[in-house]
Amino acid sequence: MYSKKEIYQALVKRHSFSTQQLLKKGNVAIAGLGGLGSNVAIMLARVGVGQIHMIDFDVVDITNLNRQQYFLEHIGMNKTDALKQQILKINPYINIITDCVKVTEQNIKQLFYKNDIICEALDAPEEKAMLVNGIREYFPEKKLVASSGLAGYESSNSIKTRRISKNFYLCGDGITKISEKNGLMAARAALCACHEANMIIRLLLGEEEV
Amino acid sequence: MVVNGKNVSLKQELCLIKYLQEKKYSLDYIAVEKNGTIIPKSKYNTTMLQDDDVIEIVSFVGGG
Numbered sequence: 001m002y003s004k005k006e007i008y009q010a011l012v013k014r015h016s017f018s019t020q021q022l023l024k025k026g027n028v029a030i031a032g033l034g035g036l037g038s039n040v041a042i043m044l045a046r047v048g049v050g051q052i053h054m055i056d057f058d059v060v061d062i063t064n065l066n067r068q069q070y071f072l073e074h075i076g077m078n079k080t081d082a083l084k085q086q087i088l089k090i091n092p093y094i095n096i097i098t099d100c101v102k103v104t105e106q107n108i109k110q111l112f113y114k115n116d117i118i119c120e121a122l123d124a125p126e127e128k129a130m131l132v133n134g135i136r137e138y139f140p141e142k143k144l145v146a147s148s149g150l151a152g153y154e155s156s157n158s159i160k161t162r163r164i165s166k167n168f169y170l171c172g173d174g175i176t177k178i179s180e181k182n183g184l185m186a187a188r189a190a191l192c193a194c195h196e197a198n199m200i201i202r203l204l205l206g207e208e209e210v
Numbered sequence: 211m212v213v214n215g216k217n218v219s220l221k222q223e224l225c226l227i228k229y230l231q232e233k234k235y236s237l238d239y240i241a242v243e244k245n246g247t248i249i250p251k252s253k254y255n256t257t258m259l260q261d262d263d264v265i266e267i268v269s270f271v272g273g274g
Contacts, residue, residue, distance in 0.1 A: 036274045123274035125239040132241045132268070136248035151273040164266050165246040177271035184273050 004093045011048040019205060020048060026204040029053040029115035031103050031131055033079040035189030036147055036196065037121030038069035043197040045087040049204065051095040052087070053115050054080050057102040067186040103127065108134035112142070117203055119196055120146035125177070136168060145199050149173035150192035152182030159188070161195045161210040169210065171195035211263040219261075226257040230267070241268045 012020045026049035030037045033056035044052055060074040060082050074082035080098035087096055099111060103122065108131065112118055118135050122128045128148065135144045149172035150159065158173040172192050176182055199210065211220050226249060230237065242249045243266040249257050259265065 032274050034274045121274050123272060125270040125272045128270040128274070129239050129241055132270070133248060133251060136241065136243070137250050140248065146268075146270075147274065148268070148270045149273070151271075164268060165243050168243070170268060174269070175271060176273075178273050189273070 023048050024050040027051040027115050028117045030119045031055045032121035035067040036193045039190050039193035040197045042069050045090050053097040055099045067189045109138050117143040143167050143203050145169045145196050147171045147192050149176045150188050151176045151178045159191050161199050163210050169199050213265045223258045227254040239270050
Protein backbone atom coordinates (compact mmCIF):
# COMPACT_ATOMS: atom_id res chain seq x y z
CA MET A 1 0.00 0.00 0.00
CA TYR A 2 1.30 3.42 -0.93
CA SER A 3 0.83 6.33 1.43
CA LYS A 4 -1.13 9.46 0.61
CA LYS A 5 2.13 11.41 0.70
CA GLU A 6 3.89 9.08 -1.77
CA ILE A 7 1.09 9.35 -4.32
CA TYR A 8 0.82 13.11 -3.90
CA GLN A 9 4.57 13.55 -4.33
CA ALA A 10 4.49 11.46 -7.50
CA LEU A 11 1.79 13.75 -8.91
CA VAL A 12 3.79 16.84 -7.89
CA LYS A 13 6.84 15.39 -9.64
CA ARG A 14 4.85 15.11 -12.89
CA HIS A 15 2.66 18.22 -12.69
CA SER A 16 4.50 20.66 -10.34
CA PHE A 17 3.49 21.70 -6.81
CA SER A 18 1.38 24.72 -7.72
CA THR A 19 -0.59 22.78 -10.36
CA GLN A 20 -1.20 19.87 -8.02
CA GLN A 21 -2.44 22.14 -5.24
CA LEU A 22 -5.15 23.44 -7.57
CA LEU A 23 -6.09 20.01 -8.94
CA LYS A 24 -6.37 18.65 -5.40
CA LYS A 25 -8.91 21.37 -4.56
CA GLY A 26 -11.02 20.40 -7.59
CA ASN A 27 -14.62 19.35 -6.99
CA VAL A 28 -16.17 17.98 -10.17
CA ALA A 29 -19.47 16.21 -10.84
CA ILE A 30 -19.81 13.82 -13.76
CA ALA A 31 -23.36 13.02 -14.91
CA GLY A 32 -23.36 9.76 -16.88
CA LEU A 33 -20.66 7.11 -16.64
CA GLY A 34 -20.70 5.68 -20.16
CA GLY A 35 -18.22 6.18 -22.99
CA LEU A 36 -17.73 9.82 -22.02
CA GLY A 37 -18.11 9.85 -18.26
CA SER A 38 -16.12 6.70 -17.42
CA ASN A 39 -13.18 8.07 -19.42
CA VAL A 40 -13.48 11.57 -17.94
CA ALA A 41 -13.60 10.16 -14.40
CA ILE A 42 -10.47 8.07 -14.87
CA MET A 43 -8.54 10.95 -16.43
CA LEU A 44 -9.49 13.33 -13.61
CA ALA A 45 -8.54 10.67 -11.08
CA ARG A 46 -5.17 10.07 -12.72
CA VAL A 47 -4.25 13.77 -12.54
CA GLY A 48 -5.33 13.86 -8.89
CA VAL A 49 -8.52 15.92 -8.84
CA GLY A 50 -9.43 15.88 -5.15
CA GLN A 51 -13.16 15.24 -5.25
CA ILE A 52 -15.14 13.48 -7.97
CA HIS A 53 -18.91 13.08 -7.75
CA MET A 54 -20.07 10.31 -10.12
CA ILE A 55 -23.72 9.89 -11.09
CA ASP A 56 -25.32 7.09 -13.12
CA PHE A 57 -28.37 4.87 -12.56
CA ASP A 58 -27.28 2.06 -14.84
CA VAL A 59 -25.46 -1.27 -14.48
CA VAL A 60 -22.55 -2.41 -16.63
CA ASP A 61 -23.72 -4.35 -19.71
CA ILE A 62 -21.62 -6.52 -22.03
CA THR A 63 -22.28 -4.05 -24.90
CA ASN A 64 -20.59 -1.26 -22.89
CA LEU A 65 -17.16 -2.85 -23.11
CA ASN A 66 -16.51 -1.61 -26.67
CA ARG A 67 -15.85 1.88 -25.33
CA GLN A 68 -16.42 2.26 -21.61
CA GLN A 69 -13.83 1.80 -18.88
CA TYR A 70 -15.19 -1.46 -17.44
CA PHE A 71 -14.09 -5.10 -17.49
CA LEU A 72 -16.01 -8.37 -17.97
CA GLU A 73 -15.95 -8.87 -14.21
CA HIS A 74 -18.02 -5.68 -13.78
CA ILE A 75 -21.01 -6.85 -15.86
CA GLY A 76 -24.15 -6.50 -13.76
CA MET A 77 -22.54 -4.11 -11.24
CA ASN A 78 -23.71 -0.52 -10.78
CA LYS A 79 -21.49 1.68 -12.95
CA THR A 80 -20.93 3.96 -9.96
CA ASP A 81 -19.53 1.05 -7.90
CA ALA A 82 -17.50 -0.48 -10.74
CA LEU A 83 -15.84 2.84 -11.60
CA LYS A 84 -15.19 3.77 -7.98
CA GLN A 85 -13.46 0.42 -7.50
CA GLN A 86 -11.14 1.13 -10.44
CA ILE A 87 -10.39 4.72 -9.46
CA LEU A 88 -9.39 3.66 -5.97
CA LYS A 89 -6.85 1.31 -7.58
CA ILE A 90 -5.31 4.35 -9.31
CA ASN A 91 -5.45 6.67 -6.30
CA PRO A 92 -7.10 5.48 -3.07
CA TYR A 93 -7.02 8.99 -1.56
CA ILE A 94 -9.42 10.66 -3.97
CA ASN A 95 -12.73 11.55 -2.37
CA ILE A 96 -15.25 9.72 -4.57
CA ILE A 97 -18.93 10.40 -4.04
CA THR A 98 -21.43 8.27 -5.95
CA ASP A 99 -25.14 8.59 -6.64
CA CYS A 100 -26.78 5.63 -8.36
CA VAL A 101 -29.77 7.63 -9.63
CA LYS A 102 -31.19 8.91 -12.89
CA VAL A 103 -30.77 12.66 -13.34
CA THR A 104 -34.19 14.32 -13.64
CA GLU A 105 -35.44 17.89 -13.74
CA GLN A 106 -36.57 17.38 -10.15
CA ASN A 107 -33.24 16.26 -8.64
CA ILE A 108 -30.78 18.56 -10.47
CA LYS A 109 -30.68 21.17 -7.69
CA GLN A 110 -30.10 18.63 -4.95
CA LEU A 111 -27.55 16.55 -6.94
CA PHE A 112 -25.20 19.31 -8.08
CA TYR A 113 -25.31 22.15 -5.54
CA LYS A 114 -22.05 21.12 -3.86
CA ASN A 115 -19.94 20.82 -7.02
CA ASP A 116 -17.99 23.64 -8.74
CA ILE A 117 -17.75 22.11 -12.21
CA ILE A 118 -20.32 19.87 -13.86
CA CYS A 119 -19.51 17.49 -16.71
CA GLU A 120 -22.53 16.46 -18.79
CA ALA A 121 -21.76 12.98 -20.12
CA LEU A 122 -25.24 11.57 -20.69
CA ASP A 123 -26.35 9.59 -23.73
CA ALA A 124 -29.89 10.51 -24.86
CA PRO A 125 -30.24 13.94 -26.50
CA GLU A 126 -33.32 14.92 -24.49
CA GLU A 127 -31.52 14.08 -21.24
CA LYS A 128 -28.43 16.04 -22.28
CA ALA A 129 -30.65 19.04 -23.08
CA MET A 130 -32.59 18.66 -19.82
CA LEU A 131 -29.42 18.66 -17.71
CA VAL A 132 -27.82 21.57 -19.58
CA ASN A 133 -30.99 23.66 -19.32
CA GLY A 134 -31.29 22.83 -15.62
CA ILE A 135 -27.69 23.61 -14.70
CA ARG A 136 -27.66 26.85 -16.70
CA GLU A 137 -30.93 27.91 -15.11
CA TYR A 138 -30.30 26.92 -11.46
CA PHE A 139 -26.51 27.30 -11.29
CA PRO A 140 -25.40 29.87 -13.89
CA GLU A 141 -22.28 30.61 -11.80
CA LYS A 142 -21.02 27.02 -12.03
CA LYS A 143 -18.84 25.85 -14.90
CA LEU A 144 -20.61 23.42 -17.22
CA VAL A 145 -18.77 21.22 -19.73
CA ALA A 146 -21.21 19.39 -22.02
CA SER A 147 -20.98 17.29 -25.17
CA SER A 148 -22.77 16.65 -28.44
CA GLY A 149 -21.66 14.63 -31.48
CA LEU A 150 -19.11 11.88 -30.94
CA ALA A 151 -20.50 8.77 -32.66
CA GLY A 152 -18.80 6.74 -35.36
CA TYR A 153 -15.35 7.06 -36.88
CA GLU A 154 -15.51 10.43 -38.61
CA SER A 155 -12.38 12.56 -38.55
CA SER A 156 -10.81 13.05 -35.15
CA ASN A 157 -10.20 16.66 -36.10
CA SER A 158 -13.89 17.52 -36.30
CA ILE A 159 -14.21 17.16 -32.53
CA LYS A 160 -13.81 20.58 -30.94
CA THR A 161 -14.30 22.41 -27.66
CA ARG A 162 -16.40 25.57 -27.96
CA ARG A 163 -17.25 28.19 -25.39
CA ILE A 164 -20.96 28.91 -25.78
CA SER A 165 -21.06 31.52 -23.01
CA LYS A 166 -19.04 32.55 -19.96
CA ASN A 167 -19.54 29.34 -17.96
CA PHE A 168 -20.78 26.93 -20.65
CA TYR A 169 -18.47 24.82 -22.81
CA LEU A 170 -19.49 22.28 -25.45
CA CYS A 171 -17.31 19.47 -26.82
CA GLY A 172 -17.92 17.24 -29.85
CA ASP A 173 -18.57 17.69 -33.57
CA GLY A 174 -22.12 18.88 -32.87
CA ILE A 175 -23.75 16.68 -35.51
CA THR A 176 -22.77 13.00 -35.61
CA LYS A 177 -25.46 11.02 -33.84
CA ILE A 178 -25.89 7.30 -33.37
CA SER A 179 -27.10 5.58 -36.56
CA GLU A 180 -26.68 2.19 -38.21
CA LYS A 181 -23.40 3.32 -39.79
CA ASN A 182 -22.24 5.36 -36.83
CA GLY A 183 -22.34 3.35 -33.64
CA LEU A 184 -20.51 4.57 -30.58
CA MET A 185 -16.87 3.54 -30.77
CA ALA A 186 -14.04 3.61 -28.28
CA ALA A 187 -11.67 6.03 -29.97
CA ARG A 188 -14.05 8.82 -30.91
CA ALA A 189 -15.97 8.62 -27.62
CA ALA A 190 -12.64 8.88 -25.80
CA LEU A 191 -11.58 11.80 -28.02
CA CYS A 192 -14.63 13.76 -26.92
CA ALA A 193 -14.09 12.63 -23.31
CA CYS A 194 -10.51 13.95 -23.55
CA HIS A 195 -11.85 17.31 -24.74
CA GLU A 196 -14.19 17.44 -21.75
CA ALA A 197 -11.53 16.30 -19.28
CA ASN A 198 -8.90 18.72 -20.57
CA MET A 199 -11.35 21.64 -20.45
CA ILE A 200 -12.15 20.73 -16.84
CA ILE A 201 -8.45 20.56 -15.99
CA ARG A 202 -7.92 23.95 -17.68
CA LEU A 203 -10.75 25.46 -15.63
CA LEU A 204 -9.32 24.04 -12.41
CA LEU A 205 -6.00 25.65 -13.32
CA GLY A 206 -7.59 29.03 -14.01
CA GLU A 207 -7.66 28.89 -17.82
CA GLU A 208 -11.08 29.90 -19.12
CA GLU A 209 -10.42 30.03 -22.86
CA VAL A 210 -10.87 26.85 -24.92
CA MET B 211 -29.07 39.59 -34.76
CA VAL B 212 -26.41 36.90 -34.55
CA VAL B 213 -27.49 33.24 -34.31
CA ASN B 214 -24.78 30.62 -33.74
CA GLY B 215 -22.17 33.05 -35.01
CA LYS B 216 -24.03 33.99 -38.21
CA ASN B 217 -25.75 37.27 -38.99
CA VAL B 218 -29.50 36.97 -39.37
CA SER B 219 -31.43 40.03 -40.47
CA LEU B 220 -34.44 40.77 -38.34
CA LYS B 221 -36.88 43.35 -39.65
CA GLN B 222 -39.06 43.34 -36.55
CA GLU B 223 -39.23 41.76 -33.12
CA LEU B 224 -39.79 38.02 -33.31
CA CYS B 225 -40.93 35.57 -30.68
CA LEU B 226 -38.30 32.91 -29.91
CA ILE B 227 -40.76 30.03 -30.22
CA LYS B 228 -41.74 31.22 -33.73
CA TYR B 229 -38.10 31.32 -34.80
CA LEU B 230 -37.39 27.85 -33.41
CA GLN B 231 -40.48 26.38 -35.08
CA GLU B 232 -39.65 28.07 -38.37
CA LYS B 233 -36.15 26.58 -38.30
CA LYS B 234 -37.61 23.19 -37.33
CA TYR B 235 -35.68 22.74 -34.09
CA SER B 236 -36.80 19.85 -31.86
CA LEU B 237 -37.56 21.70 -28.66
CA ASP B 238 -36.65 18.73 -26.44
CA TYR B 239 -33.12 18.53 -27.85
CA ILE B 240 -31.95 22.12 -27.50
CA ALA B 241 -30.70 24.77 -25.08
CA VAL B 242 -31.03 28.44 -26.04
CA GLU B 243 -28.88 31.27 -24.69
CA LYS B 244 -29.66 34.91 -25.36
CA ASN B 245 -26.81 37.33 -24.72
CA GLY B 246 -25.09 34.73 -22.53
CA THR B 247 -28.09 33.79 -20.39
CA ILE B 248 -30.14 30.62 -20.69
CA ILE B 249 -33.76 31.00 -21.74
CA PRO B 250 -35.84 28.48 -19.75
CA LYS B 251 -38.13 26.40 -21.95
CA SER B 252 -41.14 27.85 -20.13
CA LYS B 253 -40.18 31.29 -21.51
CA TYR B 254 -39.73 30.37 -25.19
CA ASN B 255 -43.19 31.71 -26.00
CA THR B 256 -42.72 35.03 -24.16
CA THR B 257 -39.12 35.80 -25.18
CA MET B 258 -38.82 38.34 -27.96
CA LEU B 259 -35.75 38.45 -30.22
CA GLN B 260 -34.35 41.83 -31.21
CA ASP B 261 -31.85 42.86 -33.83
CA ASP B 262 -29.01 43.44 -31.36
CA ASP B 263 -29.38 40.02 -29.68
CA VAL B 264 -26.70 37.35 -29.78
CA ILE B 265 -28.33 33.92 -29.74
CA GLU B 266 -26.78 30.49 -29.32
CA ILE B 267 -29.01 27.51 -30.06
CA VAL B 268 -27.22 24.36 -28.90
CA SER B 269 -28.58 21.14 -30.41
CA PHE B 270 -27.86 17.85 -28.71
CA VAL B 271 -27.47 14.59 -30.61
CA GLY B 272 -27.38 11.14 -29.00
CA GLY B 273 -24.19 9.46 -27.84
CA GLY B 274 -22.27 9.32 -24.61
